Every structure is written in structure tokens, then in C-alpha cells.
Amino acid sequence: MPKISYWKKGKGQALVLLPGFCETKEMWEDFVGPLLTSCEVWCPDLPGFGSSDAYKSDFTISDIGKKIALWMLTNNIGNASLIGHSLGGYLALEMAKLPNLNLRGLGLFHSTAYPDSEEKKVNREKTEEFVNKHGVSKFISSSLPLLFKRENRDRCKEDIDQLIAHAIQLPKDSIVKYLKAMRDRNDNRETFAAFPKPKLMICGVEDTAVTLDDSLTHKKFVDQFCQLSDCGHMGMFEQKEKAQAAICDFMESLKT
Structure with a gap:
């Protein structure tokens, strides 16, 4: 399997945080502090991003989910909770179908169980053209x-600059393949x-990437x-303390 690069910190119940499109494991480093007293936090790079090995051929979101699941099993990350940001949430939903993972909890962080709309598919293709x-x-x-x-961009400028510094190093081939995989992903409602x-x-x-109206349709589940x-698509930076508190509360609830 492709090598998965990762870091882990803390002790306690296992929590895997999956980054999103054109994001790397470094995005979580300054976010996880409050979690480390009660959680063992694992943060991988997705295949083809960061320091993880890339696929030579095209792939689906399901393919990537299975690779990350294998990485978890190989590293004995059992009975874990899985929270994914954006694309990471699409992967988490595919992984939730795999019985051998025995997940303890599941979280969507600025993500959705819906497939791409026809309009969104066209936009993915336009983005691919732009990248090429x-x-x-x-x-x-x-x-x-x-x-x-x-209104948050000036306040979050340092975070934005760091995200850009990591993302501009990503291979074009991987970016294009993920655009296609997201466009063609499953409906996981x-x-x-x-x-x-x-x-x-x-x-x-x-959030303009995953609208509030879209998110509210998931609320009953x-x-x-x-x-x-006061937050767009990047709550781990725009509303850091509130997002941290939400995940801490969720992980605490799993203890009972």
C-alpha cells in the first residue's frame, strides 16, 4: 500500500482527524491541544498529499478510504473516532461502511453526505482546467x-499563509485526481x-463550500x-475555541 505519513500525540481514546482537499496533517498541530489530555490523536496525510505516497492511477473516494482504513488497522488504531474536514468527511463516510474498523464515533467537519450536484460537478471540471x-x-x-x-481573512492571515505554503507543494497530478474523485463520489446520506x-x-x-442549509438537513441524524x-469553511482557524470545545464535548460523551 502507499506509505501514509502521520503524526500522533496525546493519550486516551483514539481520535483520527482527516484533512481536506489540498490540506496536510500540519493543519491540526495547533488545534489539538485541548484534546491531548484525554485523546490519542492521529493525523495522517492523505495519499498523494503532504508526505504520503501518491497513486499512479486514478482512484475513487472509496479507494482512498480503504487505504486509510488499512493504515489504521496496521497501526492498531482500534475502536477510534473519525472526524474529517470537507474531503476528509467524504472519506470518513466511506470508511464508516467498513465493519472491521469498529468505529466509536463519526464526525463531519464542514462536510456533507450529499454527492456533488450537477452544478458542482461542472465547477470541479472548471477547476481542473484552471489547475492544468x-x-x-x-x-x-x-x-x-x-x-x-x-471578514476573517486578515485575522487569520498567518494561518492562511501557512496553509498556502504547504498546499503549493502538492503535486498537480494528485490535485486533479482528487477533483475527479470528489466529483464522482457516492451519495452517502x-x-x-x-x-x-x-x-x-x-x-x-x-460557509460557501458546504452551505448552512445543506448542513441543517443532516441535523436530525x-x-x-x-x-x-461568523465562520466560513475553516472553523478550526476561524472559530478555533468553539470548534475545539465541540470536539472535546463529543469525545467526552463517548466515555459514557
Whole structure:
């Protein structure tokens, strides 16, 4: 299998945090502090991103989910909770279908169980064209700040700069393959509704990538729903303390 690069910190119940599209494991380093007294936190790079090995051929979201699941099993990360940001949430939903993982809890962080709409599929294809024409650096520099609410961009400038610094190093081939995989991913609304263990959802009121209206349709299926005001798609930076508290509360609830 492709080598998965990761870091882990803390002691306690296992928690795996999955990054999103064009994100790397470093994004979680300053976020996990409050979790480390009661959780063993694992943060991998997705295959083809960061320091993890890339696929040579095309892949599906299901393929990547199975690879991360194998990484978890290989590292004896058992009975873990799985929380994914954006693309990471799509992967978490695929992994929730795998009985051998025996997940303890599942969380969507600015993510959705819906497939891409036809409009979104067209936008993925336009993004692919942009990346191929203009390159990774211009794509990342122009698109990544847009994930933050406009009014939060100055306050989060250091975070944005660090995210860009990591993302511009990602291979164009991997970015294009993930765009295609996200475009063609499964509809996992039934998977999410039927998942029998506790579920968490964190959403941003001002998120333009996963709208609040979309997120609210998931509310009836979750045990804990956290709605972050004054927040776009990057709650771990825009509303750091509230997002930390939501995950800490969720993990604490799993102890009972």
C-alpha cells in the first residue's frame, strides 16, 4: 500500500482527524491541544498529499478510504473516532461502511453526505482546467483564502499563509485526481443516517463550500450539532475555541 505519513500525540481514546482537499496533517498541530489530555490523536496525510505516497492511477473516494482504513488497522488504531474536514468527511463516510474498523464515533467537519450536484460537478471540471492551465501555485493562492469568511481573512492571515505554503507543494497530478474523485463520489446520506454510533456535525453559518442549509438537513441524524457563527469553511482557524470545545464535548460523551 502507499506509505501514509502521520503524526500522533496525546493519550486516551483514539481520535483520527482527516484533512481536506489540498490540506496536510500540519493543519491540526495547533488545534489539538485541548484534546491531548484525554485523546490519542492521529493525523495522517492523505495519499498523494503532504508526505504520503501518491497513486499512479486514478482512484475513487472509496479507494482512498480503504487505504486509510488499512493504515489504521496496521497501526492498531482500534475502536477510534473519525472526524474529517470537507474531503476528509467524504472519506470518513466511506470508511464508516467498513465493519472491521469498529468505529466509536463519526464526525463531519464542514462536510456533507450529499454527492456533488450537477452544478458542482461542472465547477470541479472548471477547476481542473484552471489547475492544468495555470498551475498549482496560482490555483492555491487564489482559491484557498476564499474558504475563509471575508471578514476573517486578515485575522487569520498567518494561518492562511501557512496553509498556502504547504498546499503549493502538492503535486498537480494528485490535485486533479482528487477533483475527479470528489466529483464522482457516492451519495452517502443513507450511510450517515444508518451509522449506529454517535455522530457529530460542525458547520459554518457563512460557509460557501458546504452551505448552512445543506448542513441543517443532516441535523436530525446527529447526536451533536455545532453551528459556528461568523465562520466560513475553516472553523478550526476561524472559530478555533468553539470548534475545539465541540470536539472535546463529543469525545467526552463517548466515555459514557
